[in-house]
Amino acid sequence: MERSIDVVERERMAKMATPTTSNALLLHLRRRLGDWPLFVLLVAPNLLLLAVFTYWPLVYNAYLSLMQWDLISPSKLFVGLENYRFLLEDSEFREVSRNTVVFTVGTVGGTVVLGLLFALLLDQPLRGIALARGVVFAPYVLSGAAVAVFWVNMLNPRFGVVAEVASWLGTVSPDWLNHPRLAMVAVILVYIWKNVGFTTIVYLAGLQRIPKELYEAATVDGAGMLERFRFVTMPQLGPITLFLVVVSTISSFQAFDLIKVLTDGGPVNATTTLLFYIWEQGFVAFNAGRAAAAAVVLFALLAVISLLQVRIGERRVSYD
Template sequence: MTRVAPAPALAAQSATAVARPVPQNRRSRVRLRNIIAFALLAGPNIAILLIFTYRPLLLSFYYSMLQWNLGSSVARFIGFGNYVEWLGDPRTPTVVTTTAVFGLTTVGGGLVLGLLLALLLNQKLMGRGVARTVAFAPYVLSGIAVGMLWLYIFNPRYGLLSVFLDWIGVTSPEWYSTTPWALVMIIIVYLWKNMGYVALIYLAGLQAVPQDLRDAAAIDGASRFRTFWSVVFPLLGPVTFFLLITTMLSSLQSFDLIRAMTDGGPLGSTTTLMYQIYVEGFQTGRAGYASAAATILFIVLLVITAIQLKFVERKVHYS
């Protein structure tokens, strides 16, 4: 006769079966499969980053310690000599000032103009889709092509801008050969080219703002400006933070427009740190000195990004 185990005994047996640990060999197989899957999926991306990003970065730092001309088979180790020379170069203050002015104006102006354009494109207008495409199109165009095109527009003799200024009774400045106006010309073209990118990102953020929040503000009697400043703009904090980082990095690494329009002139007034790296590395052939300037630019970008992540992100609300 078969004896039936009491209910408490059955419950104890079930609990023991559930709590029984997974065999060690099975856990090892699961871990091995996860490692293989990770290697297959992330391995190529990690390899590309190591080969094309971190390896050149380390090599650039190594070359900055050498007195080496591009193409030469002989190099001499000089330690931080290139850095000391760059810091003592009388052209360095001008390069740093130009880089700072260009970066601040293009980033600040780009965010403001891009936001205004996004607010306009967010309205219910006829042909809004075409307008959005037209606004974003300059961003995907070649910087060299854009620079060559705007050279004709800024030409003080027969350019389109000169014709417009003559029509309103204003003499066109000598954009190419005068010190302040050359940098102003580069900034204007840079803003025109990249404003569509900022507007597109802001437009996505505006469309993600819940309409009921705007309706509630309107019911409370808030004006459209007050609704935007107190309700909409704080919700765009993550978008603004993202654009602040990406546009700053892009601005400080700008090269193509300067190369096409002014070639760093006149008298070096449009030579940024990025363009100085190109000149020293590929025109004068001082690869070691150019690598030192590139390392300094990398450190500047790293510090700016770290400061933004530490202090600016504290004021960003993600909910």
């Protein structure tokens, strides 16, 4: 009797230990999926926000670029690629494209080169260096419109500080913001003044993480200051330089507030860049289709330039 009871009990325990079909399926799915359900649960809110506020506007903008619409009419007229054809044949758009190239090259080159020079200077153990770093970085955190208003008064040819300095030197300050050629120079200089602090701080952080042993070894090998800068500093700052060039390029393409307050795109479109042209077409001329087509061109240019910069960086920049 006791033996039969033991046998029954063991059979019952064996049945409990043996998983049923449903339990086995759940275990199989859990092994196959792993942590994917938790990953999807955590990432889904961010993906939803990106889809609503980033990807959907891109898709809708591409759709608008095929339409003719004045932002008021309840209906949109499909015109296909007419807006793109207009941009290719428009002399004003070609001038705007040239202005954008000049502005981008000037601002990116200026901020990167001056940022590196300032970083090298501010990396020295000098008295008051912390205050100097704060002064260099301060314009970056200011509003672009506020900086532009400040420089409008500085560059005023009648009562501006620049005019006063020019009078002390026995010359006359030109009307920077209303001169067809000097206006772009003024806008580039103001943009560099505002943004060079960010480049300086990033370069400064990169300089402070370069091992001192590399400089000591180069000095022992007889390398001078220029050789140490060329063969130690610049290779070590390669990844940072690539990052700053990419970020500065994207930022320069998006510049609007400085141009709006300083020159309003003038004189005679001399400082109108691609982003400013998009704003004018969309919210001044009320031509949403052309504005959307120009925005697609801007997006494509940024994508191509960023891709080329990254590809070049992968070949020439060492992360070791």
